[in-house]
Amino acid sequence: MEKIDNLELRHFSDEYMDTLNSFRLPEEQIQFTSLPNSYKEVTEGQHRIVILNDKEPVGFFLLHSTERVKEYSDNPQAMLLTALSINQSKQGKGYAKKAMLLLRDFITNEFPNCNEIVLAVNHRNIAAQQLYLKVGFQDTGIRRIGPIGEQFLLNLLL
Numbered sequence: 001m002e003k004i005d006n007l008e009l010r011h012f013s014d015e016y017m018d019t020l021n022s023f024r025l026p027e028e029q030i031q032f033t034s035l036p037n038s039y040k041e042v043t044e045g046q047h048r049i050v051i052l053n054d055k056e057p058v059g060f061f062l063l064h065s066t067e068r069v070k071e072y073s074d075n076p077q078a079m080l081l082t083a084l085s086i087n088q089s090k091q092g093k094g095y096a097k098k099a100m101l102l103l104r105d106f107i108t109n110e111f112p113n114c115n116e117i118v119l120a121v122n123h124r125n126i127a128a129q130q131l132y133l134k135v136g137f138q139d140t141g142i143r144r145i146g147p148i149g150e151q152f153l154l155n156l157l158l
Contacts, residue, residue, distance in 0.1 A: 006052075006053060006055075007058075007095060007098045007102065008051075008052050008102070009049055009051060009052075009099060011049065011110070012047075012048030012050055016057045019056065021036070023035050023036055023037070023087045023088070024088040024089070025085055025087075026091075031148055032121075032122050032148075033084060036050075036083075039060075039062060043066065045064060045065045048060070049061050049062070049106075051086070051096075051099040053090075058087055058093075058095050059085060059087065059099055060084070061081055061082065061084040062081070062082045063080070063081055063107075063111070064080040065080075072118040072119070072120060073118045075115070075116050075118075077114055077115045078114070078155075079111060079114045079118070080117075080118050080119065081103075081117050084100075096131055097131060097134065097135060100132065100135040100137075103135075103156070108158060114158065115158045116155055117137075117155065118154070119154050119155075120144065120153055121152050121154060122146060122148060122151055123149060123151065124148075124149065129154075132154050135156075137154040138154060139153075139154055140153045140154060
């Protein structure tokens, strides 16, 4: 089993591109998220975050401080988290959980004006729901219809 003591969150840089482009996901996860190579270009206010273990990319997510956040929260200081994925070959090792536990400090340091993280998770994506709730996200009780059905809106207050 690989150690995850050296897990860290980092802003995207080109040195990670080859590894991120090689990411694969199981078929049942593809419907719920996007692979990192979907985000070769990002707009202002989108932040690509790489999950590194011993300096090797094992996961990825996107943080938004764009107009899109307003679809999920009335809080002008909220950020939206999307596209969390762990490379298929690296799944089941606790990387997603540890990364989400690092999220609070990472946001506080990198985005000091942010005081809330919001996200939407599909009602059928039980694994993701359990992950987010385990690391401190709360169900806001708000539901919306996404591209493939009902989504639960969760938030993490910082």
